[in-house]
Amino acid sequence: MRMTEAVHGESDVALTRRRLMRNTYLVLAATLVGSLVLRDARVIFGVTLGGALGLINLHWLSASLNALLSDAARSGQAPPWAASKFILRYLVMGSAIGLALWSGRIDLLALVVGFCAFVGAATIEAGYQIYLLLAHREDATK
Numbered sequence: 001m002r003m004t005e006a007v008h009g010e011s012d013v014a015l016t017r018r019r020l021m022r023n024t025y026l027v028l029a030a031t032l033v034g035s036l037v038l039r040d041a042r043v044i045f046g047v048t049l050g051g052a053l054g055l056i057n058l059h060w061l062s063a064s065l066n067a068l069l070s071d072a073a074r075s076g077q078a079p080p081w082a083a084s085k086f087i088l089r090y091l092v093m094g095s096a097i098g099l100a101l102w103s104g105r106i107d108l109l110a111l112v113v114g115f116c117a118f119v120g121a122a123t124i125e126a127g128y129q130i131y132l133l134l135a136h137r138e139d140a141t142k
Contacts, residue, residue, distance in 0.1 A: 016125065019125055020121050020122065020125055021121075022121075023120070023121035023124045023125060024054075024117050024118050024120075024121040026121070027117045027118075027120035027121050027124070028051040028054075028055075028114065028117040031047050031051070031113055031114060031117060031120075032044075032048065032051070035047040035048075035110060040107070041105070042105060042106060042107040042110070043107045043110040044110075045105055045106050045107075045110075046100075046106045046107040046108070046110025046111040047110045047111070047113060047114040048114065049100055049106060049111060049114065050110065050111035050112060050113060050114025050115035050116075050117075051114035051115070052114075053093060053096055053097065053111075053115055054114060054115040054116065054117055055117075056093075057093055057115075058118055060089050061089065064085045064086060064089065067085075068085075097111065097115075
C-alpha cells in the first residue's frame with residue numbers, strides 16, 4: 001500500500017481516476033491559455049466548446065457504463081435499453097459538433113484538440129505509471 005492510499009484511504013483505481021480528471025482539467029487549461037495567446041476567436045471558442053463537450057462526453061460515458069455494469073452484475077444480463085444510451089450519446093455529441101461547425105464560428109482543429117483533452121491526461125498518467133514502475137524496480141534491485 002502506498003503512502004497516498006494510507007492517508008486518503010483510496011484504492012489505486014480511485015487515485016488514478018482522480019489524477020486523470022485533474023490532468024484533464026490541466027491539459028484543457030493549458031490548451032485554453034495557448035488558444036488565448038493566438039487571439040483568434042474561432043480557436044478560443046473551438047477549444048472551449050471542444051473541452052466542454054469532451055468533459056460532458058466523459059461524464060456521460062462513465063455514468064452509462066457504470067449503470068450498465070451494475071445492472072448486468074445484478075441480473076446477469078445487460079438491460080434491453082443499454083445500447084440506446086450509447087447511441088443517444090453519439091447523436092447528441094455529433095449534433096452539437098455539427099451545429100458548431102455549421103455556424104462557422106468554430107475552428108475544427110481547435111474543437112478536436114479541446115475534445116481530446118482526456119487523451120493528453122491519459123498520456124500524462126501513462127508516463128507517471130511508467131515512472132512509478134521504473135522507480136519501484138530500481139528500489140527492488142538495491
